[in-house]
Each structure stands twice: as structure tokens, then as C-alpha cells.
Amino acid sequence: MARIGAEPERRQSLIEAAAAMIGEQGSLDVTVKDIAARAGMSSALAFHYFGGKDEIITQTMRYLLREFSREVSAQLQLAKTPAQRVDAILRASFAQSQFDRNTVAAWLVFYLRAYSSPPAARLLHVYHRRLHSNLVHALSPLSGKQAATNLAEVIASLIDGIYIRHALKPEGAQRAEALTICRLAISHLPGISDLQTPKTTRSPQGN
Amino acid sequence: MARIGAEPERRQSLIEAAAAMIGEQGSLDVTVKDIAARAGMSSALAFHYFGGKDEIITQTMRYLLREFSREVSAQLQLAKTPAQRVDAILRASFAQSQFDRNTVAAWLVFYLRAYSSPPAARLLHVYHRRLHSNLVHALSPLSGKQAATNLAEVIASLIDGIYIRHALKPEGAQRAEALTICRLAISHLPGISDLQTPKTTRSPQGN
DNA sequence: AGAAGTTGATTGACTGGTCAGTCAATTTAG
DNA sequence: CTAAATTGACTGACCAGTCAATCAACTTCT
Numbered sequence: 001m002a003r004i005g006a007e008p009e010r011r012q013s014l015i016e017a018a019a020a021m022i023g024e025q026g027s028l029d030v031t032v033k034d035i036a037a038r039a040g041m042s043s044a045l046a047f048h049y050f051g052g053k054d055e056i057i058t059q060t061m062r063y064l065l066r067e068f069s070r071e072v073s074a075q076l077q078l079a080k081t082p083a084q085r086v087d088a089i090l091r092a093s094f095a096q097s098q099f100d101r102n103t104v105a106a107w108l109v110f111y112l113r114a115y116s117s118p119p120a121a122r123l124l125h126v127y128h129r130r131l132h133s134n135l136v137h138a139l140s141p142l143s144g145k146q147a148a149t150n151l152a153e154v155i156a157s158l159i160d161g162i163y164i165r166h167a168l169k170p171e172g173a174q175r176a177e178a179l180t181i182c183r184l185a186i187s188h189l190p191g192i193s194d195l196q197t198p199k200t201t202r203s204p205q206g207n
Numbered sequence: 208m209a210r211i212g213a214e215p216e217r218r219q220s221l222i223e224a225a226a227a228m229i230g231e232q233g234s235l236d237v238t239v240k241d242i243a244a245r246a247g248m249s250s251a252l253a254f255h256y257f258g259g260k261d262e263i264i265t266q267t268m269r270y271l272l273r274e275f276s277r278e279v280s281a282q283l284q285l286a287k288t289p290a291q292r293v294d295a296i297l298r299a300s301f302a303q304s305q306f307d308r309n310t311v312a313a314w315l316v317f318y319l320r321a322y323s324s325p326p327a328a329r330l331l332h333v334y335h336r337r338l339h340s341n342l343v344h345a346l347s348p349l350s351g352k353q354a355a356t357n358l359a360e361v362i363a364s365l366i367d368g369i370y371i372r373h374a375l376k377p378e379g380a381q382r383a384e385a386l387t388i389c390r391l392a393i394s395h396l397p398g399i400s401d402l403q404t405p406k407t408t409r410s411p412q413g414n
Numbered sequence: 415a416g417a418a419g420t421t422g423a424t425t426g427a428c429t430g431g432t433c434a435g436t437c438a439a440t441t442t443a444g
Numbered sequence: 445c446t447a448a449a450t451t452g453a454c455t456g457a458c459c460a461g462t463c464a465a466t467c468a469a470c471t472t473c474t
Contacts (some may be wrong), residue, residue: 026322036234115233154392185361
């Protein structure tokens with residue numbers, strides 16, 4: 001023990017443990033002691049690094065947001081046409097790393113936290129703005145700038161709604177089916193067609 | 208004090224106070240003492256009537272579910288055509304009593320509770336089944352029984368998604384706009400058209 | 415009518431447990 | 445030796461749940 005320079009890994013372990021426990025529990029009612037134990041250390045060390053429970057929670061939220069952004073960026077990189085850009089956002093949203101039951105529960109927890117915590121609300125707001133901006137950028141060539149903002153709102157809501165319902169379904173629910181049904185619904189929206197673009201690379205998990 | 212036969216009103220006061228506080232706080236971390244105080248009594252009386260905090264929570268959840276069902280039933284009563292039945296469910300979902308910011312937050316809280324509480328999950332499941340059944344019944348004549356179940360899922364998800372995003376928006380957000388945008392999106396779905404049926408009675412609040 | 419008993423309403427005060435946060439002390443790497 | 449890592453043990457606050465004791469309304473018996 002007491003390896004020097006361990007702070008970064010310790011912090012990351014703590015954050016991942018917190019995300020996992022919050023997701024499993026579906027609530028912020030997880031003790032710092034339990035999080036720290038899961039990350040293989042004492043609660044005192046967690047307090048030493050983060051200063052308080054709130055900071056652990058906030059950093060965990062940042063972590064989830066960052067992971068999602070990473071996923072979106074990766075998918076957008078491969079997209080060339082506007083329709084592909086829309087689909088890239090869908091693929092990112094329903095990637096198995098994001099659509100995992102516990103991850104979705106953690107997202108919901110943070111949505112609720114944002115409801116009464118201004119810092120959390122700010123974090124979520126930038127995420128919403130970025131997603132909205134991405135969607136509008138992808139949709140504008142398809143449907144006009146005017147309709148794009150409405151469409152973006154609809155699509156974002158649809159994704160969130162499918163998420164929230166997914167978290168309630170029993171364990172081994174359909175991963176790919178959610179993406180399919182979402183694509184199907186969106187393909188009917190005005191100006192949008194042939195969403196199911198042939199994938200450049202077909203991943204083994206089929207996300 | 209100590210009026211006899213006060214139990215029913217006391218219980219109802221407690222439930223309404225609990226719903227309000229849970230909605231305001233966006234979490235179940237409200238003390239029985241605070242709920243009871245808001246309902247104008249001591250915490251001991253709350254325990255006397257409900258036996259424990261869990262039961263207060265569960266009954267509060269039942270109450271929200273019941274209120275929503277009431278709203279749906281009322282709206283469905285007036286609908287004659289299939290399209291009107293779909294719109295009735297939308298109107299119920301976005302009625303100002305249901306779409307209130309705190310009410311939505313309370314719903315989200317219960318969604319999350321269902322995630323780790325089997326009894327809550329059962330309650331939510333019957334609500335989901337009822338809504339799904341209502342939607343399929345309304346949609347089948349429009350799009351065929353096959354497509355109806357998929358459409359029902361999409362519409363239910365869209366409603367939930369608009370809900371969850373609404374709860375995050377600043378206070379005086381648009382009540383009617385959400386309904387409009389939802390109608391617009393749904394009207395593009397295959398088999399569905401002319402959703403904006405002329406209302407039989409136009410309510411002053413415009414819900 | 416009124417005394418006496420019954421039952422529900424109601425609460426202040428208490429308890430046992432839990433948890434966030436602190437701290438002084440120990441260990442280890444450089 | 446110094447600075448970071450690490451923890452066991454402690455504390456102060458808070459909270460769900462309990463309990464014994466009042467209080468107010470009805471009933472019944474005389």
C-alpha cells in the first residue's frame with residue numbers, strides 16, 4: 001500500500017465504483033464507505049481525495065457525461081452525410097456501453113439531481129445544448145433550419161423516453177431493438193429518410 | 208384537535224404533502240417529520256396511520272397513478288374516433304395537473320424507485336400495461352394491430368421523454384407547446400393523421 | 415342529566431442505528 | 445527526512461420508528 005503517485009488511479013476507481021453503485025441502486029443513497037470499499041480503499045481516503053460526498057457525486061456525473069460525449073464524437077467522426085450524422089447520434093445513444101441498464105439508471109439519478117442541484121443542472125444543461133446543437137447541425141440540411149430545432153427536440157425526447165423505459169424492463173432486454181424502433185420512428189419525420197445507412201464497420205456486438 | 212373520524216382526511220393530507228415534497232425535492236430523501244409537519248400533524252401520527260415510511264411512499268405513488276388514470280379515463284370518455292382516442296391520451300398526459308413540474312419530478316422519482324423496489328415495479332408495470340393497452344386499442348384501427356404495438360411503444364416513450372426534459376426546464380416553461388410538438392411528431396407516424404381534433408370543450412387553461 | 419368507561423386522535427420525548435466528515439497516527443517511496 | 449498515502453477510531457447530526465401519556469368525542473348505565 002501507500003504507493004506514491006496513486007492519486008489519479010484512486011480517483012478514477014472511486015468514480016467508477018460510484019457510477020456502478022449509483023446505477024445498481026438507482027439512487028444517490030449510497031454511502032461513501034460502500035463506494036470506497038468497492039474501489040478497494042477506506043472511506044477516509046475517498047474524503048481525502050474528493051473533500052466530500054458531493055464532489056464524488058459531481059465528478060461521477062461529469063464522468064458519465066464525458067463518456068457519452070466521447071461515444072458521440074467517435075460515431076460522428078465516421079459520418080459523412082447529414083443522414084449519417086443523425087444516425088451516428090442514435091448509434092452513440094444506443095451503444096451498449098451507454099444503454100446498459102445500470103448506466104441508464106445512473107443517468108436518471110443525475111437528471112433528478114439536476115432538478116434540485118444548480119451545479120448538476122448546469123452540467124446537464126451543457127450536455128443538452130451540445131446534443132441539441134449536434135442534432136440541429138445534422139438535421140438542418142434535411143429539413144431546413146426552422147424545422148430542425150423542433151425535430152431535434154422530438155428526437156432527443158424520444159431517445160430519453162426509450163432510455164427511461166428501458167431501465168425498467170427486466171434484465172436481458174433487447175439492445176438492438178431499441179435502436180431499430182427509434183430509427184423507424186424517426187425515419188417517418190418530415191425530411192428524413194433512409195436512416196439505416198449501411199454501416200462502415202459492423203461491430204461484433206451489433207451496437 | 209382530536210376530532211374523531213379524522214383518519215381518512217389525515218391520510219389524504221399526508222399523501223398530498225408527501226407528493227408535494229417529493230416533487231419539490233426531486234427525491235425520496237424527505238423526512239417523515241417534514242411530511243407530517245406540512246400536513247399539519249406530528250410524525251408520530253403519520254407512523255400511527257401508515258405504519259412506516261415505505262407505506263407512505265407507496266401510497267403516494269398509488270395516488271399519482273390513480274390521478275393520472277382518472278385524467279385518462281375522463282379524456283377517453285369524450286373520444287369517439289380512433290384518432291380522438293389517441294389525442295385523448297395525449298391531452299391527459301399533458302393536462303396541466305399532470306404536466307406540472309413537481310408532479311413530473313415525483314413521477315421520475317417513482318420510476319427510479321421501481322428500479323430497485325419490486326412492489327413499486329409492480330405498480331408501475333400495471334400502469335404501463337394499461338397505457339399500452341389504451342394506445343394499442345386506439346391505434347389498431349389506424350395502422351393495423353401489428354404496427355400498433357410498436358407505435359404504442361414509440362408514443363409512450365415520446366411522452367416520457369418530453370416529460371423528463373420538461374422537468375429540467377426553468378419554472379414557467381410552455382405547457383401547451385409540449386402537447387403541440389408531441390402531436391406534430393406523432394401525426395407523421397404511419398397511419399396517423401389529423402390528430403388535432405376540434406375539441407368539444409375548450410378549457411380556459413388550454414390544456 | 416351526568417358519572418364512568420371506551421375508543422380513537424394526538425403528541426413529546428426517547429432510542430438505536432446510520433452516515434458524512436475529521437483527525438491523529440502509521441506506513442512507504444524517493 | 446519529507447511528503448504523500450492510508451486508515452482506524454471517533455464525533456455530531458439526523459432520522460425512522462416506539463411508547464407512554466394525554467385529550468376529545470361518543471356510549472352506556474343509573
